Amino acid sequence: MSPQEQAETGPQTPVQSVWTRPRAGREQPALSRDQIVAEALRLLDSDGIDALSMRKLGTRLGAGATSLYRHVANKDELIELAIDEIYGEIEIPRSTDPATWRADATGCAQSLRATMLRHPWIASVLGEMGMSYLGPNAMRLAEFLLALFTRAGLPTAEADQAASTLVAYVTGMATSEAAYLNVLARSGHTEQQYVESLWPTAEQAAESYPHLREGYAEQRGKDPRTARDENFQYGLDRVLDGLETRIIH
Amino acid sequence: MSPQEQAETGPQTPVQSVWTRPRAGREQPALSRDQIVAEALRLLDSDGIDALSMRKLGTRLGAGATSLYRHVANKDELIELAIDEIYGEIEIPRSTDPATWRADATGCAQSLRATMLRHPWIASVLGEMGMSYLGPNAMRLAEFLLALFTRAGLPTAEADQAASTLVAYVTGMATSEAAYLNVLARSGHTEQQYVESLWPTAEQAAESYPHLREGYAEQRGKDPRTARDENFQYGLDRVLDGLETRIIH
DNA sequence: CGGCGATGCGCACACTGTACGCAAGAGAGA
DNA sequence: TCTCTCTTGCGTACAGTGTGCGCATCGCCG
Numbered sequence: 103m104s105p106q107e108q109a110e111t112g113p114q115t116p117v118q119s120v121w122t123r124p125r126a127g128r129e130q131p132a133l134s135r136d137q138i139v140a141e142a143l144r145l146l147d148s149d150g151i152d153a154l155s156m157r158k159l160g161t162r163l164g165a166g167a168t169s170l171y172r173h174v175a176n177k178d179e180l181i182e183l184a185i186d187e188i189y190g191e192i193e194i195p196r197s198t199d200p201a202t203w204r205a206d207a208t209g210c211a212q213s214l215r216a217t218m219l220r221h222p223w224i225a226s227v228l229g230e231m232g233m234s235y236l237g238p239n240a241m242r243l244a245e246f247l248l249a250l251f252t253r254a255g256l257p258t259a260e261a262d263q264a265a266s267t268l269v270a271y272v273t274g275m276a277t278s279e280a281a282y283l284n285v286l287a288r289s290g291h292t293e294q295q296y297v298e299s300l301w302p303t304a305e306q307a308a309e310s311y312p313h314l315r316e317g318y319a320e321q322r323g324k325d326p327r328t329a330r331d332e333n334f335q336y337g338l339d340r341v342l343d344g345l346e347t348r349i350i351h
Numbered sequence: 352m353s354p355q356e357q358a359e360t361g362p363q364t365p366v367q368s369v370w371t372r373p374r375a376g377r378e379q380p381a382l383s384r385d386q387i388v389a390e391a392l393r394l395l396d397s398d399g400i401d402a403l404s405m406r407k408l409g410t411r412l413g414a415g416a417t418s419l420y421r422h423v424a425n426k427d428e429l430i431e432l433a434i435d436e437i438y439g440e441i442e443i444p445r446s447t448d449p450a451t452w453r454a455d456a457t458g459c460a461q462s463l464r465a466t467m468l469r470h471p472w473i474a475s476v477l478g479e480m481g482m483s484y485l486g487p488n489a490m491r492l493a494e495f496l497l498a499l500f501t502r503a504g505l506p507t508a509e510a511d512q513a514a515s516t517l518v519a520y521v522t523g524m525a526t527s528e529a530a531y532l533n534v535l536a537r538s539g540h541t542e543q544q545y546v547e548s549l550w551p552t553a554e555q556a557a558e559s560y561p562h563l564r565e566g567y568a569e570q571r572g573k574d575p576r577t578a579r580d581e582n583f584q585y586g587l588d589r590v591l592d593g594l595e596t597r598i599i600h
Numbered sequence: 601c602g603g604c605g606a607t608g609c610g611c612a613c614a615c616t617g618t619a620c621g622c623a624a625g626a627g628a629g630a
Numbered sequence: 631t632c633t634c635t636c637t638t639g640c641g642t643a644c645a646g647t648g649t650g651c652g653c654a655t656c657g658c659c660g
Contacts, residue, residue: 229533259566271523271586275523313498314490340590414640
């Protein structure tokens, strides 16, 4: 008797068998918050923010959708946990030398950007998650930057402003890059192909804007990936230049 | 015979009357794309991004939900139109004097921030809308900044990078502020009340981070609104300082 | 063994975006 | 004036969504 035939006896009189009867003991190490967040991250990274639904996540974990709510208050909280998880990927220099503040800040900023671009879906949620900066990993980053600028010689209040400035620049830049990577991913093309296919539209939109047209013309033919890297680095250097004027007297 | 009684005759034999019979001629000036975007903006500004649904929007316009699709391809496109609409609110200085580039950039940056904070829901969508910078008003802003830095003496390619840097800083700062304003609005309290109620949580989260604790202690008691304004201005000045090093030789 | 708290899950509800096809008005041509 | 096409509105329907509720079952503790 196959399992199918058993199933066909109908739901009124469910026939118990090895296949249908739940095993003694929880079969899985059960569900845990960490496991849920980890799987959510996998789903987000591979398919983007729209692909994350509680049902799909539950299925992936071999669980029902509503089981997740025993470990997580709601979807937003799950996303905040995921956000802090990726904050944890940011490399924070171990240096405590005041003289290397600029190199340390540069490394941290580059790592922050790289992390955001590795998980471009965060761009879609940073704007609605007001509390994400309270997560432990986010605080670790804030503490590091605050210490860095304090060591470099700024008073506490100004060190805070300097850190905000740096983070605002990096997240601003990375957010717009990530938004672009999101639509790029949806297009299914390579970055080269996508940029090429976008040219006519962009040129038409810039028709009556001479400076924009010239800017476009100048960028055409460049490798878009390295152009993005250079743009980021240019702005980062300028921001640090600006902060440096307040550090070196 | 009241309209209700007529209605109770059932859907099989609908009784026509003055009340139920459609009027001759389109009663309304019909639906237009501009009208739809305008009403969407009202809804977004008053109730936030989650409150925008096609059905609710249709009802507000006295139309069915799916009628909107005659004028707008889908919800995302509607939001892109709304975004560009608010880009149109940004004040762009008319000056063409190279000497005032810094004042002009400051004014434009402040207006960009103010506009984003007046419509905090854009923070929730900037990260998913990759094409919003192709809208006419967004291009107008880009053209202005490009012209500004070109006039100030930068070559085209660098003027482009300078404009990106400035915009990244402003949007980064405004995005995190807007995210905060979003949760503030949901809390239903004033900013003062909200900050006060957040203190214990924040202090607990910062427990093992000495610099953060000191930073918090220093900010306590300040008016949060003016503190935000000052933080923004500080970073803006630093970013412009950094760009200035490339302009003045 | 008895019960108790923690956990998983089926069901249900209210709601979402939007594809499809019908109907009715507007304008054009005969 | 009659018809024929094009545009516009909308009712219905489908395949989802987040999540509240209550039941069944587990491991553990007395």
